[in-house]
Amino acid sequence: MATSTEELRDWIKTRKYEAGFVTDLESDTLPPGLDEEIIRFISAKKNEPEWLLEWRLNAYKVWQDRHEPQWAHLQIPDIDYKAISYYSAPKSMADMPKSLDEVDPKLLETYEKLGIPLEEQKRLAGVAMDYVFDSVSVHTTFREKLADAGVVFCSISEAVQTHPELVRKYLGTVVPARDNFFAGLNSAVFTDGSFVYIPKGVKCPMELSTYFRINEMNTGQFERTLIIADEGSEVSYLEGCTAPQRDENQLHAAVVELIALDNAKIKYSTVQNWYPGDEDGRGGIYNFVTKRGDCRGRNSHIAWTQVETGSAITWKYPSCVLRGDNSIGEFYSVAVTNNHQQADTGTKMIHLGRNTRSTIVSKGIAAGQSDQSYRGLVRVSPKAEGARNHTQCDSLLIGPKCGAHTFPYSEVRHPSAILEHEATTSRIGEDQLFYCRSRGMSEEDAVSMIVNGFCKDVFRELPMEFAVEAGKLLAVSLEGAVG
Amino acid sequence: MLEIKNLHASVDDKAILNGIDLTIGAGEVHAVMGPNGSGKSTLGGVLSGRPGYTITDGSVTFNGQDLLDMEPEERAVAGLFLGFQYPVEIPGVSNAYFMKAAVNAWRAARGEPEIDAMGFLSDIRKAMEAMELPTDMIHRGVNEGFSGGEKKRNEIVQMLLLKPALAILDETDSGLDIDALKLVSQGINALRSAERSFVLITHYQRLLDYVKPDHVHVLAGGRIVRSGDEELARELEARGYGWVTGEAA
Ligand SMILES: Nc1ncnc2c1ncn2[C@@H]1O[C@H](COP(=O)(O)OP(=O)(O)OP(=O)(O)O)[C@@H](O)[C@H]1O
Ligand SMILES: [Mg+2]
Numbered sequence: 001m002a003t004s005t006e007e008l009r010d011w012i013k014t015r016k017y018e019a020g021f022v023t024d025l026e027s028d029t030l031p032p033g034l035d036e037e038i039i040r041f042i043s044a045k046k047n048e049p050e051w052l053l054e055w056r057l058n059a060y061k062v063w064q065d066r067h068e069p070q071w072a073h074l075q076i077p078d079i080d081y082k083a084i085s086y087y088s089a090p091k092s093m094a095d096m097p098k099s100l101d102e103v104d105p106k107l108l109e110t111y112e113k114l115g116i117p118l119e120e121q122k123r124l125a126g127v128a129m130d131y132v133f134d135s136v137s138v139h140t141t142f143r144e145k146l147a148d149a150g151v152v153f154c155s156i157s158e159a160v161q162t163h164p165e166l167v168r169k170y171l172g173t174v175v176p177a178r179d180n181f182f183a184g185l186n187s188a189v190f191t192d193g194s195f196v197y198i199p200k201g202v203k204c205p206m207e208l209s210t211y212f213r214i215n216e217m218n219t220g221q222f223e224r225t226l227i228i229a230d231e232g233s234e235v236s237y238l239e240g241c242t243a244p245q246r247d248e249n250q251l252h253a254a255v256v257e258l259i260a261l262d263n264a265k266i267k268y269s270t271v272q273n274w275y276p277g278d279e280d281g282r283g284g285i286y287n288f289v290t291k292r293g294d295c296r297g298r299n300s301h302i303a304w305t306q307v308e309t310g311s312a313i314t315w316k317y318p319s320c321v322l323r324g325d326n327s328i329g330e331f332y333s334v335a336v337t338n339n340h341q342q343a344d345t346g347t348k349m350i351h352l353g354r355n356t357r358s359t360i361v362s363k364g365i366a367a368g369q370s371d372q373s374y375r376g377l378v379r380v381s382p383k384a385e386g387a388r389n390h391t392q393c394d395s396l397l398i399g400p401k402c403g404a405h406t407f408p409y410s411e412v413r414h415p416s417a418i419l420e421h422e423a424t425t426s427r428i429g430e431d432q433l434f435y436c437r438s439r440g441m442s443e444e445d446a447v448s449m450i451v452n453g454f455c456k457d458v459f460r461e462l463p464m465e466f467a468v469e470a471g472k473l474l475a476v477s478l479e480g481a482v483g
Numbered sequence: 484m485l486e487i488k489n490l491h492a493s494v495d496d497k498a499i500l501n502g503i504d505l506t507i508g509a510g511e512v513h514a515v516m517g518p519n520g521s522g523k524s525t526l527g528g529v530l531s532g533r534p535g536y537t538i539t540d541g542s543v544t545f546n547g548q549d550l551l552d553m554e555p556e557e558r559a560v561a562g563l564f565l566g567f568q569y570p571v572e573i574p575g576v577s578n579a580y581f582m583k584a585a586v587n588a589w590r591a592a593r594g595e596p597e598i599d600a601m602g603f604l605s606d607i608r609k610a611m612e613a614m615e616l617p618t619d620m621i622h623r624g625v626n627e628g629f630s631g632g633e634k635k636r637n638e639i640v641q642m643l644l645l646k647p648a649l650a651i652l653d654e655t656d657s658g659l660d661i662d663a664l665k666l667v668s669q670g671i672n673a674l675r676s677a678e679r680s681f682v683l684i685t686h687y688q689r690l691l692d693y694v695k696p697d698h699v700h701v702l703a704g705g706r707i708v709r710s711g712d713e714e715l716a717r718e719l720e721a722r723g724y725g726w727v728t729g730e731a732a
Binding site for chain 2: 431434438442449453454455
């Protein structure tokens with residue numbers, strides 16, 4: 001009889017990356033390097049107004065004076081920012097497609113392979129999607145139906161042309177260029193991303209979704225997403241990410257800004273499956289992302305839900321600034337690391353308004369030799385009377401070589417604040433596995449079942465159809481060669 | 484049904500089972516008694532394939548198959564059920580989901596299609612009601628926050644759903660209140676048939692008042708030191724183990 005920890009370790013080691021193919025497309029890719037000229041090139045290529053070019057150049061200046069953050073519990077190899085190409089567009093995108101017929105069939109094939117058919121009729125009912133392929137947004141589905149509701153959902157490059165006043169008013173107001181090293185870099189060179197505006201009182205009639213994929217070699221992806229929910233509006237947004245399997249590392253430094261005005265609600269969900277690198281830690285995406293939501297209005301509500309299974313290194317803290325009185329911030333996270341993956345992830349809840357409430361539920365699963373940290377900050381400002389936070393932080397370890405760490409910080413400057421923090425660390429018990437097997441389930445099914453159970457509090461926050469996807473993704477992530 | 488011959492097993496080089504011989508025929512109920520630490524749970528664990536034991540000698544055949552050569556899940560779907568002395572909690576996995584996965588694994592092994600959702604729901608409801616567990620426990624995490632007695636009754640719910648050929652119940656009666664003991668006994672008796680066998684590991688005569696055993700065995704020091712009928716259990720109840728284990732030594 002084999003000891004099951006041994007077996008478990010073996011098959012977790014060899015998890016397959018199902019999205020690891022490369023699409024063979026001709027593309028317009030800038031030579032590696034970064035200077036003002038490159039930024040001017042990007043801006044000109046996108047036909048941007050002068051103010052935006054200025055905004056980029058200013059960000060570039062700010063960025064040059066900054067350094068990469070050192071405080072995370074990560075070992076990040078030196079990144080040569082001059083060796084990265086800051087712009088890549090499939091050639092056939094040079095003039096944007098007006099309809100699906102004009103989209104390069106190879107691109108469509110890529111999405112087919114990913115199981116995401118681009119044709120509207122095949123879409124999951126009610127999901128509108130924007131596709132960002134390397135740096136350029138490919139196609140946005142369900143446009144008309146959204147337009148009827150007054151919802152603007154398009155690529156940010158397009159929004160710069162069609163809704164410049166909205167972009168100018170809100171861009172960088174949640175995550176300014178000086179915020180951190182990666183946000184500064186992104187502000188200087190961002191190439192595309194999604195833009196959403198939900199007008200007053202409108203409940204967005206469908207889930208909005210963006211699909212990101214890095215294809216070219218040596219390109220960074222710097223997308224920028226801006227979502228504005230005007231007074232009394234509501235929107236649920238989902239982002240999915242994959243990248244091909246390559247030996248070298250690729251940089252992904254996105255910025256996501258959410259703004260919720262009075263009585264508005266934004267639910268932002270992410271299923272991140274960037275290539276994590278191979279068994280020996282070669283290759284994989286560096287995912288250094290700044291995501292922040294501003295509950296700017298009274299009674300506003302922002303909820304982040306993330307399922308993170310990919311990337312070689314993850315540095316990511318979707319946060320909420322609870323500015324409006326009675327506003328609510330939520331963060332639900334599942335992070336899976338395996339092999340040599342590293343993740344330092346968590347959230348910040350900044351309570352500024354009165355009677356603001358926040359909830360944090362973090363579930364970390366570490367396997368192989370991976371290392372994972374939860375880092376959370378709850379700050380209650382002197383004016384935030386009646387602020388409340390509840391934090392639940394659980395780690396599940398698979399095998400003896402992985403690590404999980406928790407770094408909860410709190411800064412409380414109002415005596416009425418109530419903060420609760422609970423944390424647990426456990427291992428998948430041999431007794432749990434044996435219990436399942438003694439009932440006839442395979443070891444693989446048992447692990448998948450136990451892990452899914454562990455993540456349930458987070459999965460149930462995902463939109464229904466994606467909860468199912470997320471469950472499957474976890475199963476794949478922890479699947480291997482049994483026998 | 485089950486034939487154990489000269490079974491020796493150890494944990495970390497410590498010998499725990501020292502030559503067990505036991506034959507269980509179809510339709511029979513065997514009670515296994517014995518002092519704490521005598522190897523009763525180890526026997527149940529070895530038979531059901533719990534990892535961590537080394538079999539140093541002997542053989543076990545189950546309906547003609549070499550049991551010791553099978554994975555735990557293969558033993559299960561071949562019809563072997565272990566009621567745990569300490570049932571395990573699996574937080575976040577609903578009882579219904581867990582039991583359905585189990586039922587479907589057994590069905591798959593028999594080449595049957597998955598059970599339909601409504602049929603399963605009605606089966607599990609009936610089984611829960613029989614054990615007088617509130618039906619909302621169907622949706623709670625497996626054994627999550629269940630009381631000791633509720634966990635034991637939940638084991639019987641699983642047995643009722645799976646209808647095993649051989650059920651080994653490891654101290655399912657310990658920790659049950661008097662009424663629950665009757666319910667569990669009724670559950671066992673309801674499944675008793677000419678094809679189905681039971682091994683009841685127990686410390687108490689009381690269970691055997693409700694479920695009449697065909698044979699009673701006393702395990703001590705990893706060996707069966709005495710076998711008899713229900714009279715033996717009554718004698719043990721009155722006199723303790725000293726006289727049998729002492730006699731064996
Ligand atoms: N994993 C283990 N490591 C070391 N010793 C073990 C292990 N498992 C069992 N043992 C020892 O083997 C002996 C038999 O244990 P077992 O659990 O089978 O006893 P039992 O007859 O079921 O007792 P009880 O009536 O208390 O349930 C005990 O001395 C126990 O400490
Ligand atoms: Mg025992």
